[in-house]
Amino acid sequence: MSDDRRERKPSRPQRGRPAPRKEGPRRPPVQDPARRVALDVLRAIRERDAYANLALPEMLRNRRISGRDAALATELTYGAARAVGLLDAVIGACLDRPLSKVDPIVLDGLRLGAYQLLRTRIPQHAAVASTVDLVREDAGTHVAGFVNAVLRTVSEKDEAAWLEQLAPDRESDVIGHLALRTAHPRWIARSFAEALGDKGPELEAALAADDARPEVHLVARPGEISADELAAITGGDVAPYSPYGVRLESGAGDPGDLEPIRERLAAVQDEGSQLCAVAATKAPLTGSDERWLDLCAGPGGKAALLGALAVSTGAHVDAVEKAPHRAKLVEKATDGLPVTVHVADGRESELEGGYDRVLVDAPCSGLGSLRRRPEARWRRQPSDVADLTKLQGELVRAAFALTRPGGILTYVVCSPHLAETEGLIGETARKLGAEVLDARELFPGVPQLGDGPYVQLWPHRHGTDAMFCAVLRKPV
Numbered sequence: 001m002s003d004d005r006r007e008r009k010p011s012r013p014q015r016g017r018p019a020p021r022k023e024g025p026r027r028p029p030v031q032d033p034a035r036r037v038a039l040d041v042l043r044a045i046r047e048r049d050a051y052a053n054l055a056l057p058e059m060l061r062n063r064r065i066s067g068r069d070a071a072l073a074t075e076l077t078y079g080a081a082r083a084v085g086l087l088d089a090v091i092g093a094c095l096d097r098p099l100s101k102v103d104p105i106v107l108d109g110l111r112l113g114a115y116q117l118l119r120t121r122i123p124q125h126a127a128v129a130s131t132v133d134l135v136r137e138d139a140g141t142h143v144a145g146f147v148n149a150v151l152r153t154v155s156e157k158d159e160a161a162w163l164e165q166l167a168p169d170r171e172s173d174v175i176g177h178l179a180l181r182t183a184h185p186r187w188i189a190r191s192f193a194e195a196l197g198d199k200g201p202e203l204e205a206a207l208a209a210d211d212a213r214p215e216v217h218l219v220a221r222p223g224e225i226s227a228d229e230l231a232a233i234t235g236g237d238v239a240p241y242s243p244y245g246v247r248l249e250s251g252a253g254d255p256g257d258l259e260p261i262r263e264r265l266a267a268v269q270d271e272g273s274q275l276c277a278v279a280a281t282k283a284p285l286t287g288s289d290e291r292w293l294d295l296c297a298g299p300g301g302k303a304a305l306l307g308a309l310a311v312s313t314g315a316h317v318d319a320v321e322k323a324p325h326r327a328k329l330v331e332k333a334t335d336g337l338p339v340t341v342h343v344a345d346g347r348e349s350e351l352e353g354g355y356d357r358v359l360v361d362a363p364c365s366g367l368g369s370l371r372r373r374p375e376a377r378w379r380r381q382p383s384d385v386a387d388l389t390k391l392q393g394e395l396v397r398a399a400f401a402l403t404r405p406g407g408i409l410t411y412v413v414c415s416p417h418l419a420e421t422e423g424l425i426g427e428t429a430r431k432l433g434a435e436v437l438d439a440r441e442l443f444p445g446v447p448q449l450g451d452g453p454y455v456q457l458w459p460h461r462h463g464t465d466a467m468f469c470a471v472l473r474k475p476v
């Protein structure tokens with residue numbers, strides 16, 4: 001935006017603190033509860049590293065917002081948080097100063113407004129006026145003209161026209177081009193390309209699927225309720241691959257309100273996670289099959305499924321989790337199941353070895369579940385991956401030491417990044433002398449699993465998170 005279109009230059013409010021209102025009567029509180037929540041969550045993400053999928057439901061509950069307002073708040077919060085890179089590129093093109101010079105509180109508002117203008121059908125006037133009102137409440141009247149002028153400039157073109165202007169040339173920089181189009185950081189788009197071995201239509205489909213709101217997946221607890229019954233009660237569809245899965249349309253409200261979930265007959269769990277947990281219990285094994293170990297168990301999604309499956313086979317699960325508060329979540333998730341929770345570092349758990357089956361669902365970059373964690377793609381850094389692979393290798397080695405000869409070690413990460421997947425497990429298995437089994441055989445009915453021996457699931461192929469699964473056997 002040029003200076004002549006901006007109102008008098010504001011003295012900047014202090015970062016993180018609303019400036020006192022300068023004029024006019026106090027507004028009645030919360031004229032626009034949905035956008036107010038969205039803006040407050042965007043701010044919480046920026047200021048205190050909040051997670052949208054935790055902060056949003058909490059705010060909606062505390063403010064007693066439901067129905068259409070809750071649906072709008074969810075759409076705006078998730079959408080704007082996911083598209084930050086794209087929104088910032090467009091906002092930056094409307095300014096005559098660097099984006100970093102814009103007050104962060106004002107920038108949150110600009111992102112919320114730009115998202116509505118570029119990626120929703122909200123009428124332009126409503127998008128601009130409502131955003132100006134909210135930012136005025138937070139940052140003072142003096143910023144209203146600036147916000148109004150920037151958003152009016154944003155609204156002069158639609159998303160396609162902005163991309164035409166701002167995206168790198170597809171021919172010379174396909175990664176940069178697709179990254180901006182699908183609101184991904186370049187390094188993540190590159191890691192997807194490397195994992196797929198593709199820079200064409202498949203990469204585009206993968207990034208596009210990652211830029212869309214995902215369905216909600218539920219797991220029907222084995223022995224408690226069937227997937228058919230769960231689908232009938234919730235109005236969802238039986239999932240295509242997991243025998244325990246149900247898929248619900250996104251935006252169908254808070255799944256925590258569903259009766260089967262309140263009654264603990266079912267839980268929210270991505271179908272890919274379900275498939276990996278089931279695979280860990282199904283790899284062929286000779287001899288005893290009673291002692292199972294989940295070495296990275298928090299918050300307990302897979303431990304609960306392992307525990308429920310263990311009931312029918314007579315097995316017992318030890319679940320290790322390093323973070324005490326997450327270990328409590330595992331206890332809650334596995335209450336009543338044959339699962340013992342241990343608060344310990346999986347690398348030195350001091351558990352007695354000889355396990356028949358060990359699952360290492362390792363801490364990872366989470367690049368495989370970006371669609372469910374909208375802000376994560378902008379928070380993660382390439383350097384995170386190097387730190388994580390060190391930990392992943394140490395956990396796999398500790399797990400292998402705890403596995404009995406002939407026993408099965410299943411390694412899972414929610415990431416397609418090659419350093420965390422094939423790179424990590426291939427090298428570690430070789431050094432340990434482990435036999436690599438063909439994991440594809442443990443995912444019956446799941447198409448497009450490639451050449452093996454590992455399994456990499458993808459949102460665009462399977463509708464699941466991009467889970468990776470490798471299955472090793474310790475030689476006798």
Ligand SMILES: C[S@@+](CC[C@H](N)C(=O)[O-])C[C@H]1O[C@@H](n2cnc3c(N)ncnc32)[C@H](O)[C@@H]1O
Pocket residue numbers: 273295296297298299300301302303320321322323326344345346347361362363364
């Ligand atoms: C990907 S999550 C596991 C998800 C879990 N299996 C589920 O399905 O709900 C990885 C977990 O490992 C835990 N963790 C991190 N470092 C660990 C360590 N050294 N030993 C044990 N657990 C660890 C993290 O706190 C986190 O809860």
